[in-house]
Amino acid sequence: MTTDSTQQLLIEGLQEMYYAEKQLVDALETLADQTSDETLSEGFSEHREETRTHVDRLEQVFDEIGEEAQTREDRVVKALIEEHEAFAEDNDGDILDRYNGAVGQKTEHYEIAAYGNLTSLAGKLGHDEAADLLEETLREEEAALDEVTEASEQFDQQAVGQ
Template sequence: MKTLAEIFEHTLHDIYYAENALVKALPKVASASKDAKLKKAVEEHLEETKGQVKTLDQVFKSLGLKPKAEKCDAIEGLIKETDGLIEEASGTALNAGLLAAAQAVEHYEIARYGSLREWAKTLGHDEAHKLLSEILDQEKAANNKLTNIAVESVNKP
């Protein structure tokens, strides 16, 4: 990759992979959670993530590209770490760990969508900019919801 357009397209393929991987991974996280609020938040974000995949389809269409996923090592690592938590932790540690893992994913997505949105703007892709901004706002809201759950219930001794 040598141009902004190339890194933009590559990163779109990367986040497309990530969102599709999360659609597969989030049910396991919801199932493992023993905190009702966390479980509900994960289940709601699963539905939102499915919508984000559809929104990314629209982004690709607006750019004249076919939706394509390229393996995202970052999301694979975050999912593997979460799977390890599910196997190794229990009780309050499990819920706190799952919540922290979910926030790690949100922070990754916020970073990616923030870059993608700005690159779309710079490259003059107005429709992609609008759609990516919508997803970025959703990811920020999900992160805020997780923070509130942590403070209100999960991070209690």
């Protein structure tokens, strides 16, 4: 990837996150359906609705910076989804639940890093409204990480007790 400006770096990052969030809407539905642990499953369902909001918010960010909302493949999210699909083909029950919790954590960590960088870039470029919107999503991703981590820890404690 050759990028000739900070503005272009921001645009390409936004395009990747737009792709990622759109992919994650479907992936979160799969996680919710596959997870037998009720707390984890509900968390994935709730975050799916929040992720739809993130898609809409990214469209607002594109508008704020005067760009058309377009996707650009995010290889990290694509790989996480493909890795999950392969694992889920051969596993189920508690092991799949635990794996799904870990995938949720990995994804949230990645999104937090990406949104943190995009927020900073937008601010440095003077796109203050876009930076505010991105920071709102960043805070929601941080809260989602806390929730999936807590649900995973509860699942682990229950599994140890069995």
